Amino acid sequence: MPGNGSLNGDEAAIRAAAEQIAAARYCTALTGAGISKESGIPTFRGEGGLWTRQGEPPMNGYQLFLEDPRGWWLERLEQQRNPPEFAKAIATARPNPGHLALAQLEQRGFLKHLISQNVDGLHLDAGSTRLTEIHGNRRKLRCIACGRRGPARDFGEDDVPPHCDACGGIVKADTVMFGEPIPRAFIDACFAEAAKSDLMLVIGTSATVHPAADLPLQVLRRGGAIIEMNVDATPFSAYATVSLRGPAGVLLPQVVQALDSFDPRPERPAV
Ligand SMILES: [Zn+2]
Numbered sequence: 001m002p003g004n005g006s007l008n009g010d011e012a013a014i015r016a017a018a019e020q021i022a023a024a025r026y027c028t029a030l031t032g033a034g035i036s037k038e039s040g041i042p043t044f045r046g047e048g049g050l051w052t053r054q055g056e057p058p059m060n061g062y063q064l065f066l067e068d069p070r071g072w073w074l075e076r077l078e079q080q081r082n083p084p085e086f087a088k089a090i091a092t093a094r095p096n097p098g099h100l101a102l103a104q105l106e107q108r109g110f111l112k113h114l115i116s117q118n119v120d121g122l123h124l125d126a127g128s129t130r131l132t133e134i135h136g137n138r139r140k141l142r143c144i145a146c147g148r149r150g151p152a153r154d155f156g157e158d159d160v161p162p163h164c165d166a167c168g169g170i171v172k173a174d175t176v177m178f179g180e181p182i183p184r185a186f187i188d189a190c191f192a193e194a195a196k197s198d199l200m201l202v203i204g205t206s207a208t209v210h211p212a213a214d215l216p217l218q219v220l221r222r223g224g225a226i227i228e229m230n231v232d233a234t235p236f237s238a239y240a241t242v243s244l245r246g247p248a249g250v251l252l253p254q255v256v257q258a259l260d261s262f263d264p265r266p267e268r269p270a271v
Contacts (some may be wrong), residue, residue, distance in 0.1 A: 014254045017227050017242045021110050021255065022262035024199035029102060030215055031116045031123070032205020034230060035248045036159060039093040041120055042086060050086055062180035066144075069170050073160030076173070090120045090138055098203070098248030099126035101256045106130055109264035113193045117212050119175045132189045134182060134212055136174035147168025147183055187211060194218040201227050204248050206234040 021027050043049045051057070058064065065072045079087060097101075103126040105111035111132045116123050120139045123131050136142065137153040142149045143164035152173075155162055162171040176182050194200065194215040207213045216226050216236055228240040229251045237243045244251045 013242055013244055014251070014258050017255050018258035018262065020107070020199060020225065020227060020241060021201075022259060022264065023226070024110075024195045025265060026112050027105075027110060027199040028113045028115065028193050028197040029105075029201040029203055030205060030207065030212060031102070031114065031163060031203045032117060032207065032212070032246075033118065034204025035098045036093070036118045036120050037204070038096045038247050038249045039099060039120075039122055041093050041118075041122075043048060057178060060179045061177040065177060065180075069161035069172070072172075073162070074157060077155065077157060077171045087138075091123060093120060095111055095122045095126035096159065096249040099123055099128075099248075100250045101248075101252035102110060103127035103202075104256050104258075105252075108259070112196070112257060113199075115190050115193060115212070115215065117209065132186060132193065134186050134190055135176045136172065138175050139175035141171050142174040142183070142248065143169045143171050147185060149174055150197070168265060173266075182211065190215055191196075191218065195222070197223045199227065200224065201229065202234075202236055202240070203229045203252070204231075206230070206232075207236060208234075 020103060030034055036137050037043050044051045060247065063165055065218055083091065099122050102111060102114055106114065111130075113132070114123060114128050115132045117135055119133065120152055121137050121139045123133075124137070140149050143160070143166065146164060146167040146169055148164055148166050163169065164171055190211070197219045198217045200216050202216050205212070207216055219226060220239055222248065225241045226239055228234065228236050228243040228263050229246070230246055231245065231247060233243075233245075
């Protein structure tokens, strides 16, 4: 379905978004760096982004980890003593009204699943539970052998690299590194959710990074619809039935409020 040209966050566009969410059989959402930025977390790419200012990190980070996991962990312990900008921002960031609105949409039965490209854990802090963090979570650890995940904990220099309690494999940060395949379970969960969706909210992301970019495309290909909420136009704007221009922390609470006069439809995945 082509876009209907609602290119701002005016009342009619908010209302149209709410009506579509209420009418959806299975509504999911995809979030990206835009919603984290509103909580003070710097973006990586684009104007003012961390990598724009400091240079891109090595593209073979995972290979470097595999070659010397102990060295990687020692570096991380050093960073904990003197945290870089991104780590400092994540440590102090709090969910913003956009994160809280998404958690409310889930609690009220309108949002069936949330897929985030962000690693900061703010959706969990906000109360979202039906959540797939496609690039991992910075506050978790993951075994590279069996994939078991657990909360981050403190290690001394003698304890690194840590090993998995279940299988003895080497444990790394859960965040997906450059050159590291996204864990199969994360990918499968995302595509299974996209396949069930007749509506996907695409929020704070230009969705140009794969595989996240493929998720709204899959919804469109199967005849579903997209509602976009972003500060700037994106490649998806032309395909969105409603394209709201503005910060998620402003738009989403308005959508939640507009949904006050609706009840969610019973859960029934698109086929
Ligand atoms: Zn393991």
